[in-house]
Amino acid sequence: MTEMTGSRAFVKALEKQGVEHIFGVSGGALIPICDELLDSDMRFILGRHEQGSTHMADGYARVLNKVGVAIATSGPGATNVVTGLATAQIDSSPVVAITGQVNRAVIGTDAFQECDIIGVSASVTKYNIQVRTPEEIPYAVKRAFHIANTGRKGAVLVDIPKDCTTLSGDMVFPDKVEFRGYNPNPVPNSQELDWAAKILSDAQRPVIMAGGGVIASGASKELVEMAELLMAPTATSLMGKGAIPGDHPLALGLCGMHGTMQANMIVPKSDVLLVVGARFSDRTTGKIADFTANTRIVHIDIDQSEIDKNVETVTRVVGDAKLALQGLIDRVKQQRLISTDWHKRIDEFRCVFDYETEKNGKYLRAPAVVRALREEMPRDAIVTTEVGQNQMWAALHYDAYEPRTFFTSGGLGTMGWGFPASIGAKAAKPDVPVVDIAGDGSFGMTENSMATAVEEELPVIVVVLNNNVLGMVAQWQRLFYDERYSAVKLKGNPDFVKLAEAYGAEGVRVESLDHFRTAVRRAKEADVPTVIDVPIHPDENVMPMVPPGMGLNDTLWEAD
Amino acid sequence: MGGRLMPLSTVAFLVENQPGVLFKVSNLFRRRGFNIESIAVGAVEDTRYARMTISVDADTKTMNNMVDQLDKMVEVIKIKRLDPLRTIMRELLLVKLSTNDPMAREDALRYINNQHGLVLDIDEENIMAEVTGEPGELDQFLEYVKSIGIVEMSRTGITALEKGRLQL
Known part of the structure; x- marks a missing residue:
């Protein structure tokens, strides 16, 4: 036991967790903690808005498979964190948010900058806890990190009243924490494996769909092995992109509303679908x-x-994806006697969509831009996306070759996530090029994170597919609302080149693919962030598309 | 409470005895759209924990998911869906009946006695009774005394223990 202040104990507890970066914004309730952080080697990356900071921590966490730490003050600081936590939680990203709170004596009195963040964040976190004494701080931190980063990973919030950080106590730093109600077991049940293996071994038309869990558990190698063993065409969800290399012969690409034609046609034709x-x-x-x-x-x-929960299964294996796949591979290898050439049907559905056309009138076409970007990037480059058309173009046309190279707000669909997340990603892997594929609407939502990127010398690249419209909503209005465009036109967009320059970053507007490629090459070498503004046609649709309420078999090819 | 298509499902679970846990449990029900018919909470012999008993009107799929979602909560130590055939379920009712009319008073006392209830308070106008029983028995009792006139009532919600060797 050692006597020290709560803030000292807090910083020490973070150091014991191996924290190297903290993303956040300071504030009244955090002053004692921030003071203590000055004497620590941890790098404080100062955001301009707590939502952005939390997304940075999220991006960092997804790249490194390590807890990302976000910190915010009480009241509005804490409420600004909520979107970041909800985004991380639904995509199972390990993020721990620390929020300051007013002094214990005034909790419940509507004190200045008081907010009941425990109540507010309960629905969007895996766990949250308010510290009640200084001595609880090391335990709370340890618990938070353990819960965030085990089992199905997720977001955890720790709320610390200010007086708990200024007061001293006898601190104990536990080596481990125990929970009677939380003990995730990653090891699959062998009987479940037997049943699943039997069904897979007998499959005539096996298909695999890989989700984010494959990436979370580091099971890509096993996934590919299983796909090759079954000769099963393999689709991914949006979160699963990169689970199987995009150029693998069995890879179908994305399945779903904006899935590839081959994925959407093949998945419903399977007789056994391994998800x-x-x-x-x-x-x-x-x-x-x-x-x-x-x-x-x-x-x-x-x-x-x-x-x-959403779909009835024939059988299930509860456990870590890597362990489960290993168990299944061992069994299927011994049992499977069938060999099918069903996978050859992939080519029937691979459409010869005109991806390559560079221009639509005077505008560059988004698919061509994204494909050119892919060619300019090394295989291990990191891509984040915003949400909407940009996200779907990225998902369709940017092949991910390795796990943990393609990141997006899949579940919550948070516009404004990609740019700050790319900054967190760059902090995690400074030597790898990091690009945010953005739209003008999304970029506008968190563009002030540019100040952080410049200040912290994190030279990310932002490709703004700029159609001056909230593109995905406009696409729905075009296709399903009789072209009645309501609340989507962004006539007042800033000049993104000048905006970048105003922050001390580089900005460039491109009008040809060659010019785009040159800009990307320069941006990769630059010491400052670069915004590449790519004007695109406001009426360009993301295709293919499954109309809302329809099945994958109803995938539309053209928007007519 | 009539018109139910299927019997209520009941789950019992042990939670950390900490502030905010009841909020988190009820918040989960609200968020996932599960409808609580009754909820009862109380201390157990180990003061670190509390036991909750929740009854819901839900189909099997919803019920299974509800149990999984609750089980996932860090604060939930263990949870079990109770088999009605192997469980004793009880509920306590406090009811105040309007008994200005001597005939009504006589009827009230008879119904209370039939249900092995206790008269807790009595004056010129009212009788307050305590009745315990299976939830269905209480429904039945209330049906009988409705014509007498219920001034006010309060039910505790179902509490339950499994028979014999079975336990949570």
């Missing part, structure tokens, strides 16, 4: 009845509560 670490989001399945009509689903997930 690994995915949760059957409505955007991935389309109409559920069609999705499950002809196929038997084998579901692997670490989270028991995802089993049979």
Whole structure:
């Protein structure tokens, strides 16, 4: 036991967790903690808005598979964190948010900058806890990190009243914490593995769908091995991009509302669908009845509560994806006697969409831009996306070759996530090029994070696919609302080149693919962030598309 | 409470006895759209924990998911869906009946006695009774005394223990 202040104990507890970067914004309730941080080697990356900071911590966490730490003051600081936590939680990203709180004596009195963040954040976190004494701080930190980063990972919030940081106490730093109600077991049950292996071994038309769980558990190698063993075409959810290399012969690409034609056609034709670490989001399945009509689903997930939640399965394996796949591979190898050439049908559905056309009138076409970007980037480059058309173009046209190279707000669909997340990613891997594929609407939401990127010398690249419109909403209005465009036109967009320059970053506007490629090459070498503004046609649609309420078989090819 | 298509499902679970846990449990029900018919909470012999008993009107799929979601909560130590055939379920009712009319008073006392209830308070106008029983028995009792006139009532919600060797 050592006598020290709560803030000292807090900083020490973070150091014991191996924290190297903290993303946040200071404030009244955090002054004692920030003071203590001055004497620590941890790097404080100062945001301009707590939402952005929390996304940075999230991006950092996803790249390194390590807890990202976000810190914010009480009241508005804490409420600004909420979108960041909700985004991290639904995408199972390990983020710990620390919020300051008013002194214990005034909690509940509506004191200045008081907010009941425990109540507010309960629905968007895996766990949250308010510290009640200085001595609880080391335990709370240890618990938070453990819960965030084990089992199905997620967001945890620790709320610390200011007086708990200024007062001293006898501090104990536990080596481990125990929970009677939390003990995730990653090891799959062998009987479940036997049943699943039997069904997979007998499959005539096996298909695999890989979700974010494959990436979270580092099971890409096993996934590819399983795909090759079954000769199973393999689709991914949005979160699963990179689980199988995009250029692998069995890779189908994204399945779902804006899935590839081959994925959306092949998945419903399977007789057995092995779903690994995915949760059957409505955007991935389309109409559920069609999705499950002809196929038997084998579901692997670490989270028991995802089993049979959205889709009824034939059998399940609850546990870590890597361990489950290893167990299945061993069994299927011994049992499978069938060999099919069903995978050859992939080519029937691979459409010859005109991706390569460079221009639509005077505008560059988004698919061509994204494909050119892919060619200019090394295989291990990191891409984040915003949300909307930019996200779907990125998902469709930017092949991810390795796990943990493609990051997006899949579940919550948070516009403004990609740019700050790219800054967090760059802090995590400074030697790898990091690009945010953005739209003008999304970039506008968190563009003030540019100040942080410049200040912290984190030279990310932002490609703004700029159509001066909230593009995905406009696409729905064009296709399903009789072209009645309401609340989508962004006539007052700033000049993004000048905006970048105003922050001390580089800005460039491009009008040809050659010019774009040159700009990307320069940006990769630059010491400051670069914004590449790419004007695109406001009426360009993301295709293919499954109309809302329809099944994957109803995928539209053209928007007419 | 009539018109139910299926019997209520009941789950019992042990939670950390800490501030905010009841909030988190009820918040989970609200968020996932599960409807609570009754909830009862109380201390257990180990003061670190509390036991909750929740009854819901839900189909099997919803019920299974609800149990999984609760089980996932860090604050929930263990949880079990109770088999009605192997469980004793009880609920306590306090009810105040309007008994200005001597005939009504006589009827009230008879119904209370039939249900092995206790008269807790009595004056010129009212009788307050305590009745315990299976939830269905209480429904039945209330049906009988409705014509007498219920001034006010309060039910505790179902509490339950499994029979014999079975335990949470």
